[in-house]
Amino acid sequence: MNLKDKVVMRRFVEIFRAGQTSVLIDPVRSVATFTVLLVMLVPFLVGIGISDGLRLEESAAINSGGDLYVSGSRFGQSSPLPASMAEELMTIDGVLGVVPRIIGLTKIGRDHVAAVIVGLPEAAFPDAVRCVSGRLPGNAAQHELVVGTALAKHLKVTIGSQLPPFYRNPEGERTSVIVGMFESRIPFWQSQMMLTTVESAQRIFAQPDSVTDFVVYCRQGYSESVRVEIQRTVRDSAARDTLTQLNVRSRESLSEQILSDRFQKLGIFTLQFVVAFVCGLLVILVTSGYGQTERRREIGILKATGWQTDEVLLKAFVECLLISVTAAATSIAIAFLWLRVLDGAGIVGFFISGVDVFPGFPVPFRLLPVPAMVAFVVALSITLSGSLYTSWQYAIVPPDEAMR
Amino acid sequence: MIEAIGVTKQFRGDGTEVVTAVDNVSLSIFSQQIVVLTGESGSGKTSLLSILGALSRPTSGAVHILGRDVNNCSGVELARIRRHIGFVFQSFSLLPRLPAWENVTWPLIPLGVPQARRFDLAGQMLERVGLRRKSESRPEQLSGGEQQRVAVARALVASPRILLADEPTSNLDTRAAERLIEIFREIHTDGVTLVFSTHDPRLIALGTQVFEMRAGQLKCV
Numbered sequence: 001m002n003l004k005d006k007v008v009m010r011r012f013v014e015i016f017r018a019g020q021t022s023v024l025i026d027p028v029r030s031v032a033t034f035t036v037l038l039v040m041l042v043p044f045l046v047g048i049g050i051s052d053g054l055r056l057e058e059s060a061a062i063n064s065g066g067d068l069y070v071s072g073s074r075f076g077q078s079s080p081l082p083a084s085m086a087e088e089l090m091t092i093d094g095v096l097g098v099v100p101r102i103i104g105l106t107k108i109g110r111d112h113v114a115a116v117i118v119g120l121p122e123a124a125f126p127d128a129v130r131c132v133s134g135r136l137p138g139n140a141a142q143h144e145l146v147v148g149t150a151l152a153k154h155l156k157v158t159i160g161s162q163l164p165p166f167y168r169n170p171e172g173e174r175t176s177v178i179v180g181m182f183e184s185r186i187p188f189w190q191s192q193m194m195l196t197t198v199e200s201a202q203r204i205f206a207q208p209d210s211v212t213d214f215v216v217y218c219r220q221g222y223s224e225s226v227r228v229e230i231q232r233t234v235r236d237s238a239a240r241d242t243l244t245q246l247n248v249r250s251r252e253s254l255s256e257q258i259l260s261d262r263f264q265k266l267g268i269f270t271l272q273f274v275v276a277f278v279c280g281l282l283v284i285l286v287t288s289g290y291g292q293t294e295r296r297r298e299i300g301i302l303k304a305t306g307w308q309t310d311e312v313l314l315k316a317f318v319e320c321l322l323i324s325v326t327a328a329a330t331s332i333a334i335a336f337l338w339l340r341v342l343d344g345a346g347i348v349g350f351f352i353s354g355v356d357v358f359p360g361f362p363v364p365f366r367l368l369p370v371p372a373m374v375a376f377v378v379a380l381s382i383t384l385s386g387s388l389y390t391s392w393q394y395a396i397v398p399p400d401e402a403m404r
Numbered sequence: 405m406i407e408a409i410g411v412t413k414q415f416r417g418d419g420t421e422v423v424t425a426v427d428n429v430s431l432s433i434f435s436q437q438i439v440v441l442t443g444e445s446g447s448g449k450t451s452l453l454s455i456l457g458a459l460s461r462p463t464s465g466a467v468h469i470l471g472r473d474v475n476n477c478s479g480v481e482l483a484r485i486r487r488h489i490g491f492v493f494q495s496f497s498l499l500p501r502l503p504a505w506e507n508v509t510w511p512l513i514p515l516g517v518p519q520a521r522r523f524d525l526a527g528q529m530l531e532r533v534g535l536r537r538k539s540e541s542r543p544e545q546l547s548g549g550e551q552q553r554v555a556v557a558r559a560l561v562a563s564p565r566i567l568l569a570d571e572p573t574s575n576l577d578t579r580a581a582e583r584l585i586e587i588f589r590e591i592h593t594d595g596v597t598l599v600f601s602t603h604d605p606r607l608i609a610l611g612t613q614v615f616e617m618r619a620g621q622l623k624c625v
Binding site: 007008010011013014015017018021024025026294297298300301302303304305306307308309310311396398399400401403 | 454457459460461479480483484486487491493497498499500501502506510511512513514515516517518519522558562
């Protein structure tokens with residue numbers, strides 16, 4: 001580095017220091033700007049963190065699930081399939097196993113708490129579900145259920161609690177009994193799912209010998225051929241028997257569907273963030289306007305004492321940069337605490353429906369570098385738009401006018 | 405050093421009324437002179453000083469400072485000219501939340517003077533104006549006279565070739581004013597050209613050239 005470069009570098013360093021000092025010159029304005037940025041950035045980071053965390057969990061769940069998902073539809077609506085179709089599916093070359101499932105939606109209690117009743121063969125209870133107390137359901141006649149801990153908390157039920165009738169079938173109204181509670185690393189299972197056997201679920205929904213879908217496990221490399229075979233042969237027989245349209249979805253297409261749903265939710269959340277961004281921008285413009293006489297005078301003094309316009313702007317840029325970096329870093333730290341300690345309270349409901357303000361279970365999250373960078377860029381854009389233009393306006397007028 | 409030729413400065417007052425603060429003034433200031441501008445308040449002294457210090461451009465006429473035509477200078481060139489000029493404002497124009505030493509060294513920042521060196525220079529300048537022990541005080545903690553002396557220290561810190569001072573002793577008590585006049589004598593001996601606007605007879609006595617301003621016009625006394 002030659003002497004000239006050294007002088008230029010030193011000049012930059014000293015102007016940088018002056019910018020640092022200027023942040024402290026007007027603490028009210030700096031703190032107001034910093035606070036507005038935090039109010040905007042923290043919920044954004046929490047939301048993006050939850051979205052990324054859920055996406056990762058869902059991908060993991062799908063990857064550990066079946067290869068194909070066979071369901072039925074009529075008039076474009078989901079419709080049950082005969083349970084006996086499992087045997088037909090098992091005969092297809094390349095199929096390793098078939099798990100019939102019942103997934104039914106219901107509302108429970110006076111508050112109409114949304115719950116998903118999942119009926120599975122005992123042997124197929126998912127690994128992601130860990131029974132933390134009680135036992136797994138067995139007796140179909142008793143309508144035994146295990147519930148996620150978060151849902152149990154929401155419904156205020158414990159093991160042995162009788163659930164009042166929440167369904168009606170030709171056999172009349174029936175109560176159900178909670179025999180166990182589970183925890184799962186998949187949060188919406190915890191918050192919404194009630195697990196039972198296929199037989200219990202068939203009774204609960206009064207759909208004997210029916211299931212909502214089949215999970216098909218295939219030998220490696222057979223997934224596509226099995227899918228084609230199901231569509232070619234089983235579809236025909238199903239149509240003959242039940243007039244039901246068969247839908248066969250691969251793991252990949254299901255993953256894409258979930259990803260698309262997640263992006264839709266993320267899109268809505270981001271749209272709300274954009275609204276907050278615009279409001280924040282307006283607030284910063286107002287707070288920047290506050291104390292403008294002093295700022296104008298300060299710039300006049302700088303110009304009168306030999307500062308160039310670009311040096312004044314550089315100093316203003318440094319001020320914005322410091323406030324933005326501090327605000328972005330603090331936002332990331334607060335967002336982390338919000339996610340880790342408060343489980344994304346208040347924001348998780350955007351992504352998982354039916355969750356309380358305080359979810360009461362660990363919400364998966366990931367704070368990735370890209371949203372952190374976005375937070376910083378947003379903070380910098382807002383502070384710059386509130387400061388740089390006005391600084392430039394004051395810097396181009398003669399110093400005696402700016403100081404007046 | 406400074407040459408003003410037919411300089412006029414007009415401001416737009418309330419409504420459409422045009423106020424002529426400086427009216428067709430021609431003036432030459434040579435190296436190491438002490439030029440004094442006297443005159444009643446509102447006679448245009450401050451406006452003329454602003455033009456001579458490259459803080460504002462004249463409405464008409466030409467101003468040459470250190471050989472450069474101010475009217476044809478870019479913003480960068482004007483800033484470079486101002487680095488050779490120290491200006492003491494009547495209202496001090498200190499940055500309210502900065503300690504005295506930082507106020508003094510603010511002009512050195514774009515010159516790339518390191519912070520430690522700036523701190524030393526500020527100490528020397530404040531010592532010179534008798535305020536060393538107040539280097540950490542903010543302007544609001546200083547009296548009017550002390551603020552005036554900080555402003556003088558700031559004007560001198562970058563070793564200017566020209567010092568312009570607008571009523572520099574107006575806020576000072578007798579002792580402080582005499583100390584300041586002594587400082588002006590010293591820096592004049594160091595080769596700095598001085599231009600004052602003042603009513604103070606002690607400063608007027610210092611002048612090698614004294615002008616009186618009346619209604620924007622300049623008359624040699």
